[in-house]
Amino acid sequence: MNARDATRTPARWAAAFSLMELVVALAIVAALAAYALPSYREHVARAHRADAAMALYRAAQYLEAGTDAHAGGAVVLPAGLDQAPPVGAPVYRLHVVDGDRASGYYALEARPVDAGPMAGDACGTFILDVLGERMNRRAGSRGTMDPGCWLARR
Template identity: 45%
Template sequence: MMRPYTLRARRFGFSMLELVVALAMLAVMVGYGMPAYVAHAARGHRIEAVVALHRAAQYVAVRMTEVDIDSQPALPAGLDRVPEHGRIAYRIEWVPAADGRAGYEIWAIPVEGGPMHGDACGTFVLDRFGMRSNRVARGGGVDAQACWAGRAA
């Protein structure tokens, strides 16, 4: 004896209601997960910028002892951007002291249109003495310690 069509079809697939419920659950999970993912990625970019600044500072310290830096300072390829490969988030620049002494600053500047453009931490600055600070394009203070630890909002 043959079973009715409805019983046989129901056994081999999902109903429309089950599919809609599953998609709704997926949308809720993505809705909560996406901001956390974006915050995690931003933290990673900030930490990479801090590491790159310290690597660049080591390079500059060695170069200043070996060579007279009267020429325009420049960082070699690989030290001049964050991350080293892939979509650029920060541009690293070595800036000599304005007063002509042996001081310098190294900046990690968020790239226009990059993933960190408009970030609350702004530009990371590391000077010759290891002093850390941040320069924010828009007004308002920023917790530099939190930025340098990657925890800024």
């Protein structure tokens, strides 16, 4: 018996996986991934919605503080307050809509970035006005309140 035959003992072959065991293990992993991925994506979407709502409240606080936010008569948000999240790649862009410093009225809008992860989201654009009214506007519709979007639960 040579050295090569000595290494092929039944004990060594018993430690390996059979093709059937590998297929079963892969099927279990695939089943877990089928449940985990949609749940993970929904969690990420809820986190982005919460970021948009918090960014609107931060921008409203900035405007309420009476800071000079005018640029040629229009109300403009500074860098960092004009997007959500405040640093990194923007998922939502914030804009002041109908900003009129003389009357004290403004409405803030957080619109999903066109090529971003929330572009086709059911919540659409988040809107917060000076009175604290919260709305969501989906493409092709008027503003409606969807509490599930603002509570980051959907």
